[in-house]
Amino acid sequence: MSGRVLVGVKRVIDYAVKIRVKPDNSGVVTDGVKHSMNPFCEIAVEEAVKMKEKKLIKEVVAVSCGPQQAQETIRTALAMGADRGIHVEVTGKDYDMLGPLQVSKIMAALAKKEDAQLIILGKQAIDGDCNQTGQMTAALLDWPQGTFASEVSLEGDTVKVVREIDGGLETIKINTPAVLTADLRLNTPRYATLPNIMKAKKKKIAKVKPADLGLDMTSRLEVLRVDEPPQRLAGVKVETVDDLVAKLKETGRL
Amino acid sequence: MALPKGALRLNQLVISRRFNQFTSRAGVRSLSDHVSSRPVPPSAPETAGDHLIYTQEHFALKESLRKIIDQEINPHVDQWEAEGTFPAHKIFKILGSAGFLGVNKPVEYGGLGLDFSYSVAVSEELGNIRCGGIPMAIGVQTDMATPALARFGSAELKEEFLLPSILGDKVACLGVSEVGAGSDVSSILTKAVRKGDEYVINGGKMWTTNGTQADWICLLANTSDAAPHRNKSLICLPMTLPGVHIARKIDKLGMWSSDTAEVFFDDVRVPCKNIIGQEGMGFTYQMLQFQEERLWAVANIVTMMDNIIQETIQYTRQRKIFKQPVLYHQSVNFRLAELQTEVELLRSLLYRATALYIKGNDVTKLASMAKLKGGRLAREVGDSCLQYWGGMGFTSDVLVSRFYRDSRLLSIGGGADEVMLGIICKYMDTLPKK
Numbered sequence: 031m032s033g034r035v036l037v038g039v040k041r042v043i044d045y046a047v048k049i050r051v052k053p054d055n056s057g058v059v060t061d062g063v064k065h066s067m068n069p070f071c072e073i074a075v076e077e078a079v080k081m082k083e084k085k086l087i088k089e090v091v092a093v094s095c096g097p098q099q100a101q102e103t104i105r106t107a108l109a110m111g112a113d114r115g116i117h118v119e120v121t122g123k124d125y126d127m128l129g130p131l132q133v134s135k136i137m138a139a140l141a142k143k144e145d146a147q148l149i150i151l152g153k154q155a156i157d158g159d160c161n162q163t164g165q166m167t168a169a170l171l172d173w174p175q176g177t178f179a180s181e182v183s184l185e186g187d188t189v190k191v192v193r194e195i196d197g198g199l200e201t202i203k204i205n206t207p208a209v210l211t212a213d214l215r216l217n218t219p220r221y222a223t224l225p226n227i228m229k230a231k232k233k234k235i236a237k238v239k240p241a242d243l244g245l246d247m248t249s250r251l252e253v254l255r256v257d258e259p260p261q262r263l264a265g266v267k268v269e270t271v272d273d274l275v276a277k278l279k280e281t282g283r284l
Numbered sequence: 285m286a287l288p289k290g291a292l293r294l295n296q297l298v299i300s301r302r303f304n305q306f307t308s309r310a311g312v313r314s315l316s317d318h319v320s321s322r323p324v325p326p327s328a329p330e331t332a333g334d335h336l337i338y339t340q341e342h343f344a345l346k347e348s349l350r351k352i353i354d355q356e357i358n359p360h361v362d363q364w365e366a367e368g369t370f371p372a373h374k375i376f377k378i379l380g381s382a383g384f385l386g387v388n389k390p391v392e393y394g395g396l397g398l399d400f401s402y403s404v405a406v407s408e409e410l411g412n413i414r415c416g417g418i419p420m421a422i423g424v425q426t427d428m429a430t431p432a433l434a435r436f437g438s439a440e441l442k443e444e445f446l447l448p449s450i451l452g453d454k455v456a457c458l459g460v461s462e463v464g465a466g467s468d469v470s471s472i473l474t475k476a477v478r479k480g481d482e483y484v485i486n487g488g489k490m491w492t493t494n495g496t497q498a499d500w501i502c503l504l505a506n507t508s509d510a511a512p513h514r515n516k517s518l519i520c521l522p523m524t525l526p527g528v529h530i531a532r533k534i535d536k537l538g539m540w541s542s543d544t545a546e547v548f549f550d551d552v553r554v555p556c557k558n559i560i561g562q563e564g565m566g567f568t569y570q571m572l573q574f575q576e577e578r579l580w581a582v583a584n585i586v587t588m589m590d591n592i593i594q595e596t597i598q599y600t601r602q603r604k605i606f607k608q609p610v611l612y613h614q615s616v617n618f619r620l621a622e623l624q625t626e627v628e629l630l631r632s633l634l635y636r637a638t639a640l641y642i643k644g645n646d647v648t649k650l651a652s653m654a655k656l657k658g659g660r661l662a663r664e665v666g667d668s669c670l671q672y673w674g675g676m677g678f679t680s681d682v683l684v685s686r687f688y689r690d691s692r693l694l695s696i697g698g699g700a701d702e703v704m705l706g707i708i709c710k711y712m713d714t715l716p717k718k
Contacts, residue, residue, distance in 0.1 A: 046354075066347065102340065109344055222348040224383030224396055227341055 031187065031206060032145040033088030035078045037112065038137055039071040041096055041103040042157045055255050057126070067103045070152025072110075072219040073212040077182060078150050079111035080217065086184045087147065089113045093140060095133055097121045101235055108230035109222035115235035116140060120247060124240075127249035129158065132240075134166035139243040141171060146207060148189070153178055153211040164211035174204035177211040336635045337401045337642075345402065346409040349384055353412055361414045364541040365686070368533065370418055372455045372497045372543075376425060380452020385426050389434050393442050394450040399642040400576060403427065404583045404634070411587025414683055416690030417542030419584050424493045425449060427580045429456035429502040432518050432569040436561030445500055445520045457498035459489035459521075459547065460570065466491070467703050469504070469567065470512035474549065476505040476519060478556065483507070483519065485552040488531075491697070495545025496533050498523050503549075504566050507559075516566035520558045527552035538689030574699065575637075575647055578655040581698050582634050585658045585691060589627045589665045592687050593620055596669040603674075616672055623665050630657050649711040656704035659695030666691050 043049065044064040052059055067075075078090040092107035094100040095118040104115035118136050120128055141149055154161035168175035176182070176191030180199065183190040184206075193200045194213050222230075240247050268274050278284035335342075356378050364370040379385050380394075387402045389395025396402070403426070410419040433446050448454035465472045474487025485505055492501070500522050507517040521528070527550040534544045561569060597620060600610035610616055637650040666688035670677040677684050695701045709715045 102343070105340065105344055106347065109348070221352055221382045222344065223381070224345055224348070224387065226383075227344045227348060228396065228398070230344070231341060 031147045034091060034144055034146050035081065035087050035089070035148045035150060036091050036093055036137065036141055036144060036146045037071070037074050037078045037107065038133070038149070038151040038163070039075060039092050039094050039103050039107050040068040040152070040155045041065050041094060041100050042068045042155055045069060045156055051256055051258050055257060057253065057256050065099065065102075067106050068152050068155045068157075069219075070154060070156075070212055070214075071103075071107075072152075073214070073216050074150040074152050074210075075107045075110050075112060076217045076219040077179075077210075077212060078148075079220075081184060082111065082113075091116060091144060091146075093118065093137065095120050095128060095136055096125055104235050105230055106222060108233045108235075109227040110220060111226065112233075114233055116144075117235050117237045118243075119237055119239050124247040127251065127253075128247065129249060129251065130160045130162035130166055132245075132247050132249065134163050134170055135245050136240060136243065137163070137167045138170040139245060141167075141207070143243070148184075148206060149173075149209045151209070151211050153213050164209050168209040171207070171209070174208045175210070176202060176204055176208060178213045179210050180213050180215040182210060182216065337639050338405060342402060342405040345384075345405055348382065349406060349409045350412060352378060352382060352384075353409070357418060358412075358414050361418070361541065365415055365417070366540075368535075368540050369496065369543040370421070370541045372421060372494055373452075375418070376422070376452040376455055378452070379422065380450060385422075385452055386450030387426070389430065389446070389450055390442075393434070393447045395434070400579075401638050401642050403576070404579060404638050407580045407583035408587050411584045412591065415539075415541050415686055416584075416588070416693070417539040420539060420693075421494050421542045423577075423580055423584070424458055425456050427573070427576055429458040431573040431576065432566075433502065433520065433560050435572075436565070436569055437520070438557065441520055441558065441560065448499075454499040455494050455497050457492050457494040457501050457523075457545075459492060459501045459503040461491045462488060463490045463546070467700050469570070470516075472504060472506065472516070474503070474505045476503075476507045476517065476554075478507070479553075481556055482553045483556060483559075485519070485521070485527075485549045485554065488546065488548040490546050491534070492545045492547050493542055495547055496530055496543040501528075501547070502560075504570060507563050507566075510564060513567050514564050517563045518560040518566040518569055519554060520560065521549075521552065521554055525552050525554065537692065538686070539693060575641060575651040577698055578651040579634060579637055579641070579647075581694060582630065582651075582654045582658040585662050585694055586627060586631050586634060588687060588691065589623075589662060592665055592669050592684055593624055593627070595683060596620065596672055599676075600672050610672060610674075619668055620672075623661075623668060626657075626661050627665070630654065630661060633657070649708060652699070652704040652707040655694075655699055656701055656708070659691075659701055662687075662691035662694050 042065060043060065044066045047064055050059045075092065081087045082090055090112040092104050092112040092115045094103050097119070101117050104117055108115060137149055149167060151164045151167070153164065164177055165175060176189060176193065178194045179191050180194045181192035188203050188205050189208055189210070190201065190203050191210065193202065194215070266277065268277055275284065357375060376385065383396060384406055386395030387398050387406055388400055391397040407423065410422060413419050430446060430449055433442060437446065445454070449456045460469060462472050462474065474485065474489065476483040476485045487505065489503070500520055503519045503521045504516055505519060506515050508515040529548040529550060531546040531548050534546060536544060597611060600616060603610045633650060633654045637647040637654055640650070641647045666684070670684050670688050673682060673684050676682055679685065
């Protein structure tokens, strides 16, 4: 096996920023807004770096799709311990409409090109909340998938994955090459230390376009309108339990 | 099920999304809300390309440090302020392990050997801590108690005191000011008398930040009877030596989370090799680092002022008075515009001085001007913003009242306003001739 792991990292609006919808309802305000690496992607990077430190794999390659600023996100991954990066340049309208289908096509193409043993992604991004890219990538490659991973153990040619599911935890064993998606409890991402941030400066980031990989980024979706969530309305206080039951019946809830 | 600490950020995400709905509707005002829905400083450029002194590495440094602040420090600030101290060893170890305590210190002793612009970046980012006490404590460790040691200390001394301080294993404090001597450093009375292979130290120090927790003190003492600017030396003193008494923790108007001690030295014996550099050069060594100390303090306060102005805008936008947001009243938005303008001017001065300094220039005049303006502007920002918070501004529940108290120190400590003015006059050649 190549011992190479691809990790997808997405540049998203920072989790602490108050999201504002654009006045024309075409999307959210991103200009001048603080962006950072998607928290689930951080967990994915951490897992890959840990595998390398345990000498279970040989190389961690961080991949990000987007405009020039995506390189900052790759640099963060490099500062956490990834060996090199691949920046897939997607700009303009293609970037606005970039979604799981396009990204999974990119990841699949890169996995083949780089002869990857594993692809680790975050389970979802905090902007789209799609939770689709990992699954689609596995489907396109016809690889096994271990999604919502809260524990991963590489054992030779197979991976044992403990998955977080509705009923509790499910343990599966899948063959490599495989796609894994990181869930919240998989690990605690390390802080990028200053020495590693400075070392990351020397690590390479290759730039490539989707066309170079023979890929079409056209979206099948069209955003019609973006609105803020409805304002939470004031509640109503009732005096007795009977009043409560009456109110619930009145509003058709009972 | 207990969540790992790293999950805190994702949890904060969930909480912040919910809180945003609450704060805008019910006007619930408390510090914890603002931790999650923190506004973005308006002046941060998106890419490194255009910045005067920062590169992509500076921004990566800030981002990583910000994570540490958000996860390890800010969630506990309210509690530490109430307790009047913070766990310096724990926090310094976290910062030290990540490389943030030795940014411009020698690589041989665990530092990164980077130029001062990186220290300024660290200081700027530390301004996002929701109090003044902890950044101040960190600043003492990185830029007040250790620079002279790094530059002039012997290898043995650096091994014993500098290396562990950079790693975050030892907490340092600075012993310069005394009860009877603050601005007038040359009149300190602490004496170190040579007896064979040792110095015997008698005296006391005041305003010792980190004093109750420190492992060692960088002490300025009189070591001879020569002229006052030439008879002082810097000595590295372990705080556990017999004769070192921490007399009291001082109860202060602000900076509550930073423990400030009054320390006495009663026939304390320390080997002569613990002296930093040359005997008699202590005063000069301390003075050499003033430029860095002052610019460091300015970087800190600039971020804090930005944050206070932003929080005040957020608050006054949702607080209504006479049927419209407080923010829409011209006296309010115009005043905030004035204050923001001055913050930007100060920031420009900071970057200009830093850029000149890293090229090897002496920036004493600009650094003194920046410190002077920093202290005074912080008082104006605190005072004006607190007014716009109204009654809420007067409570302990909000950051603005803490900032009002904490920032008042800047005009006093690290070189009082009057000392800054004296320095500037010297450069302008307007002082009375002798």
